[in-house]
Amino acid sequence: xxxxxxxxxxxxxxxxxxxxxxxxxxxxxxxxxxxxxxxxxxxxxxxxxxxxxxxxxxxxxxxxxxxxxxxxxxxxxxxxxxxxxxxxxxxxxxxxxxxxxxxxxxxxxxxxxxxxxxxxxxxxxxxxxxxxxxxxxxxxxxxxxxxxxxxxxxxxxxxxxxxxxxxxxxxxxxxxxxxxxxxxxxxxxxxxxxxxxxxxxxxxxxxxxxxxxxxxxxxxxxxxxxxxxxxxxxxxxxxxxxxxxxxxxxxxxxxxxxxxxxxxxxxxxxxxxxxxxxxxxxxxxxxxxxxxxxxxxxxxxxxxxxxxxxxxxxxxxxxxxxxxxxxxxxxxxxxxxxxxxxxxxxxxxxxxxxxxxxxxxxxxxxxxxxxxxxxxxxxxxxxxxxxxxxxxxxxxxxxxxxxxxxxxxxxxxxxxxxxxxxxxxxxxxxxxxxxxxxxxxxxxxxxxxxxxxxxxxxxxxxxxxxxxxxxxxxxxxxxxxxxxxxxxxxxxxxxx
Amino acid sequence: xxxxxxxxxxxxxxxxxxxxxxxxxxxxxxxxxxxxxxxxxxxxxxxxxxxxxxxxxxxxxxxxxxxxxxxxxxxxxxxxxxxxxxxxxxxxxxxxxxxxxxxxxxxxxxxxxxxxxxxxxxxxxxxxxxxxxxxxxxxxxxxxxxxxxxxxxxxxxxxxxxxxxxxxxxxxxxxxxxxxxxxxxxxxxxxxxxxxxxxxxxxxxxxxxxxxxxxxxxxxxxxxxxxxxxxxxxxxxxxxxxxxxxxxxxxxxxxxxx
Numbered sequence: 001x002x003x004x005x006x007x008x009x010x011x012x013x014x015x016x017x018x019x020x021x022x023x024x025x026x027x028x029x030x031x032x033x034x035x036x037x038x039x040x041x042x043x044x045x046x047x048x049x050x051x052x053x054x055x056x057x058x059x060x061x062x063x064x065x066x067x068x069x070x071x072x073x074x075x076x077x078x079x080x081x082x083x084x085x086x087x088x089x090x091x092x093x094x095x096x097x098x099x100x101x102x103x104x105x106x107x108x109x110x111x112x113x114x115x116x117x118x119x120x121x122x123x124x125x126x127x128x129x130x131x132x133x134x135x136x137x138x139x140x141x142x143x144x145x146x147x148x149x150x151x152x153x154x155x156x157x158x159x160x161x162x163x164x165x166x167x168x169x170x171x172x173x174x175x176x177x178x179x180x181x182x183x184x185x186x187x188x189x190x191x192x193x194x195x196x197x198x199x200x201x202x203x204x205x206x207x208x209x210x211x212x213x214x215x216x217x218x219x220x221x222x223x224x225x226x227x228x229x230x231x232x233x234x235x236x237x238x239x240x241x242x243x244x245x246x247x248x249x250x251x252x253x254x255x256x257x258x259x260x261x262x263x264x265x266x267x268x269x270x271x272x273x274x275x276x277x278x279x280x281x282x283x284x285x286x287x288x289x290x291x292x293x294x295x296x297x298x299x300x301x302x303x304x305x306x307x308x309x310x311x312x313x314x315x316x317x318x319x320x321x322x323x324x325x326x327x328x329x330x331x332x333x334x335x336x337x338x339x340x341x342x343x344x345x346x347x348x349x350x351x352x353x354x355x356x357x358x359x360x361x362x363x364x365x366x367x368x369x370x371x372x373x374x375x376x377x378x379x380x381x382x383x384x385x386x387x388x389x390x391x392x393x394x395x396x397x398x399x400x401x402x403x404x405x406x407x408x409x410x411x412x413x414x415x416x417x418x419x420x421x422x423x424x425x426x427x428x429x430x431x432x433x434x435x436x437x438x439x440x441x442x443x444x445x446x447x448x449x450x451x452x453x454x455x456x457x458x459x460x461x462x463x464x465x466x467x468x469x470x471x472x473x474x475x476x477x478x479x480x481x482x483x484x485x486x487x488x489x490x491x492x493x494x495x496x
Numbered sequence: 497x498x499x500x501x502x503x504x505x506x507x508x509x510x511x512x513x514x515x516x517x518x519x520x521x522x523x524x525x526x527x528x529x530x531x532x533x534x535x536x537x538x539x540x541x542x543x544x545x546x547x548x549x550x551x552x553x554x555x556x557x558x559x560x561x562x563x564x565x566x567x568x569x570x571x572x573x574x575x576x577x578x579x580x581x582x583x584x585x586x587x588x589x590x591x592x593x594x595x596x597x598x599x600x601x602x603x604x605x606x607x608x609x610x611x612x613x614x615x616x617x618x619x620x621x622x623x624x625x626x627x628x629x630x631x632x633x634x635x636x637x638x639x640x641x642x643x644x645x646x647x648x649x650x651x652x653x654x655x656x657x658x659x660x661x662x663x664x665x666x667x668x669x670x671x672x673x674x675x676x677x678x679x680x681x682x683x684x685x686x687x688x689x690x691x692x693x694x695x696x697x698x699x700x701x702x703x704x705x706x707x708x709x710x711x712x713x714x715x716x717x718x719x720x721x722x723x724x725x726x727x728x729x730x731x732x733x734x735x736x737x738x739x740x741x742x743x744x745x746x747x748x749x750x751x752x753x754x
Contacts, residue, residue, distance in 0.1 A: 315694045333679040
C-alpha cells in the first residue's frame with residue numbers, strides 16, 4: 001500500500017514542495033540576520049509559508065491517494081478497519097516523507113549561517129514577538145525546533161486520517177467541498193481575530209505548534225477535540241464503516257428553479273462582478289485620500305441628486321441601478337418569446353408563469369445586493385480604511401435602499417410589460433422616469449425611482465433631502481402596490 | 497434597387513414618420529421654452545439647450561423605429577420568401593440604405609426644424625449682458641460660423657449629427673441580423689452609448705466619446721480636437737465590425753434561416 005501510494009503521488013509534487021520550501025527558506029535568510037538555529041526555527045514557524053503553501057501541498061497529495069479502492073482490494077484486508085488502518089499508515093508514511101523533504105530543504109537553506117544556540121535576536125527582527133513566546137516554553141531554539149517538527153508530523157498524520165475519514169463517509173462530490181471549507185477556515189483565521197477566539201480546531205492547530213500557545217486553554221481545546229475526533233474516527237471506521245452519509249439532493253423542481261438556471265449563469269454573474277468591482281474601485285480612485293470607510297460608502301451610493309443633471313453621476317446611477325434590470329429584461333424577453341411548448345403544457349395555471357418570473361428576478365436582485373455588500377467590504381479590508389461602529393449598518397442601509405429601489409423599478413417594468421407585451425417599452429419608461437430627476441427638487445425629491453441615491457437622502461453632512469425612514473416608506477409602498485397589483489390582476493394581462 | 501428600397505420604405509413608413517413628428521414637436525417646444533431660465537447672448541444657444549436631452553437619448557430614436565423590422569422578418573420567416581426573388585446581398589443593401597436614410601431624417605428634421613424655431617419663431621433674445629462680452633470673451637466652437645451665420649451652423653451640425661445617427665443605427669441593424677432578443681436589439685446601441693460614455697469619462701478621455709462628437713459643445717472648447725469628431729465614429733465602427741465578425745464568422749449564425 002505504501003509503495004503504491006508513493007507511486008500515485010509521484011515525484012513532481014514532492015519536487016515542487018522541495019523547491020518552494022527552499023525558496024521560502026532563502027528569502028527568509030536574505031531578509032534577516034539570524035543564527036543557524038534561529039533561522040531553521042523561524043522557517044518552520046513561519047505561518048504564512050505553512051498555511052498558504054505547505055498545507056495546500058499536503059492536502060493536494062492527500063487528495064490524490066484519498067480515493068477508496070475497489071471492493072476486491074478492500075476484501076483482501078479481511079475487515080474494513082484493517083484496510084483503513086493500513087491506508088492510514090501509508091498516509092503517515094507519506095507524511096514522514098513529506099516532512100523529511102521539508103526538513104532537508106530547511107536545513108539546506110540555512111547552511112553557512114553562524115551557529116549560536118540561544119534566543120537573543122539582533123534588534124528589530126520580525127520574529128521577535130514569536131520568539132519571546134516560544135522562549136517561555138523552551139530553553140534552546142534547537143529543542144524547540146525538534147518539538148515543533150515532531151508536532152507537525154503528528155499533525156500531518158491526523159490531518160491525513162481526517163481527510164480519509166471524510167472521503168469514506170461523505171459522497172464523492174462533498175468530500176472536496178468539506179475539506180476546502182475546513183481549509184478556508186484555517187486560511188482566513190490568521191487574519192481574523194474573532195475566529196481565533198472561537199474554540200474550534202483547524203488544520204493550523206494540528207500542524208503549527210505556536211498557534212496553540214496563544215491562549216491559556218487553547219492547547220487543552222486542541223488536545224481534547226483532536227483526541228475525541230480520533231476516537232470517533234477509529235470507532236466509526238470499525239463499527240459503522242458500511243454507513244455513508246447521504247446528503248439529500250436539493251429540490252430542483254418548479255418553474256423558479258428552471259428560470260434560475262437561465263438567469264443565474266456564470267456569464268451574468270461575471271458581468272455583475274466586473275461592473276460592481278469597476279465602479280467600487282473607480283469610486284475609490286476618484287478620492288484616494290479618503291480614510292474613513294463611512295464617507296467612502298456614502299460616495300459609492302451617492303447616485304444622482306435632483307433638480308440638476310450631472311452627466312457622469314447620472315450615468316453611474318443608471319449603470320448601477322440598470323445593470324440587473326437590463327439583464328432581467330433580456331431574460332424576460334427571451335423566456336417569453338421563445339418559450340418552449342413543453343413549459344406551457346406543464347403549467348397548471350397562467351399565474352405560475354408570472355410568479356416564477358418575478359420570484360427568479362427577485363432572487364437575482366437580492367444576489368446583486370449581496371455582491372454590492374461583499375465587494376465594498378473586501379475593498380475596505382484590502383485598503384485598510386478606518387471603520388467605525390456605523391460602517392456596517394450604513395452599508396446595509398444603503399444596500400437595502402438600493403435593493404428596494406431596483407425592485408420597484410423592476411416591478412414597474414414588469415407591470416408595463418403586462419400591459420404592452422413589450423419589455424422594451426418598460427425599459428424605456430424606466431429611463432424616462434430616471435431622467436425626471438432634472439425636475440425641480442420639490443417635485444422630484446419624492447420620486448421613488450432613483451430614491452436610493454444617497455444624494456437625495458437626508459444626511460448630517462448635507463442637511464437636505466428625504467429622511468431615510470421616509471425613503472424606505474416610499475419605496476416599500478411603491479413596490480408593494482405594484483407587486484399586489486401584479487399578483488391580483490397582472491396575470492390576466494400577461495400571456496395569451 | 498430603387499423598387500426594393502421603396503418596398504422597404506413602405507414597411508418603415510409609419511414608425512419613422514411618427515418618430516419624426518413626435519421628435520420635432522418635442523424639440524421645437526423644448527428649444528422655445530427651456531432657454532428662459534438661462535441668460536444667453538445668441539438665439540441659437542436656445543437650440544443647444546433645448547436639444548440637450550435628445551443628444552443623450554438619440555440612439556433610442558434612431559434604432560427603435562427602424563431595427564424592429566429585421567427582427568420580425570427573421571422571426572416570421574418572411575426572409576425565406578424573399579430568397580427566390582432577390583439576392584441576399586441586394587436585399588440587405590436595400591434594407592440598410594432605406595434604414596440609413598430614414599435614420600438620417602429622424603435626426604435631421606427635428607434638429608433643423610427646432611433650430612429654425614429657435615432662430616425665427618420664438619421671441620428674440622435680448623442680449624442684455626453684451627457689455628460683459630468684452631470682459632469674459634464668449635467662447636464657442638466654430639465661433640465665427642456660430643455667431644455670424646447661425647442657420648448654416650445649425651444646418652451643418654444637424655447633418656453631422658444625423659450622420660452619427662446612421663452609424664448608431666448600423667450597430668442596431670447588425671445586431672438585428674443575428675440576435676434573437678428584440679430587447680437587446682432595440683436597447684443595445686443605447687447601452688453601448690452609456691457604457692462607452694461612462695468608461696471613457698472615468699478614464700479621463702471625455703473628448704473621444706461618441707457623445708462629444710455628437711454634441712461638441714458638451715465640453716470646453718479648448719479640449720475639442722479634430723480627433724474628438726472622428727474617434728467616437730472609429731470606435732463604433734470597430735464595434736460594428738466586431739459584432740458582425742463574432743456572430744457571422746465565429747458563431748456562424750445565418751441571417752437567412754432555411
